[in-house]
Amino acid sequence: MNELISYPDGIHALESGYGRPLLAAIHIVVEGDRAAIVDTGTNDSVPRVLTALAALGIAPENVDWVILTHVHLDHAGGAGSLMCALPAARLLVHPRGLRHMIDPTRLWEGTVAVYGPERAYELYGLLVPVPPERIVPATDGLDVLLGERRLRVFDTPGHARHHICLWDDRARAFFTGDAFGLSYREFDVDGRAFALPTSTPTQFDPEAMHDSIDRMLAMQPQAMYLTHYSRVTDVPRLGSDLHRLIDTMVAVARAARGDGVTRHVEIVAGLEQVLREEAARQNWALDEEQTLELLRMDIDLNAQGLGVWLDSQRAVEMQPA
Structure with a gap:
């Protein structure tokens, strides 16, 4: 698959298919024969994820976690559909976002308010609810295990109040969703990346965003895995x-x-x-x-x-x- 990029420490970035190429990445973390998926893209992304898992030799029943950095639909629109295809997976989502995964009605209404009904449906399709018994609240400091690999939840508001980042102890890296901005590969110069903050139409909080960035920088990460778009290093400069x-x-x-x-x-x-x-x-x-x-x-x-x-x-x- 030319849309699957492999990085160190069993981390893979998958082109989600949302919008243009190199706009949104889905990350797959592989540990032995187990896997976790960080952000899901949209409903149209689900076949891509299943194909990528097959290419990595991971059976659908061996995906332990589907993890949402937040519930904006370019990150979480495909969560319900993907959970239907992964029988053993649990969904990890911020407590503020949990109700929107169980009943996505208000989430859909908010999306329609931004894009209009026709464009919203074209982008995201029908949202599928997730059974509450399959959802785990992503509270700050929570550790989840992927085999023997520890992934820790950091509550990181600023872009949205329901935003988390995930610290990967093995890779010494964060999966940042939108909390560490966006970094499009088209701007790179000789491998040097650049980053821009990204707000949101309803919940931007600059002071909280500053605090979330500082909290992540304090861990001295070796890399950040952004949804828009994937791996960046030279983290202190970007911060x-x-x-x-x-x-x-x-x-x-x-x-x-x-x-x-x-x-x-x-x-x-x-x-x-x-x-x-x-x-x-x-x-x-x-x-x-x-x-x-x-x-x-x-x-x-x-x-x-x-x-x-x-x-x-x-x-x-x-x-x-």
């Missing part, structure tokens, strides 16, 4: 860049005037300028037009998240002392 860019994004949002669409357009323009400057600073492999086109969806989602965060800050400031 420093993320901190700087989070503060820059917040400054852009605070400087925006007006409300609603007017403010959103202004935040989008500000984020585009930040990316132009970052591309020049880092000498990204793509030119300005290619950069903005590749990041178009991320710019819009970040602007939405910053707008919702601004409104939440104003609501707090208006509360009586």
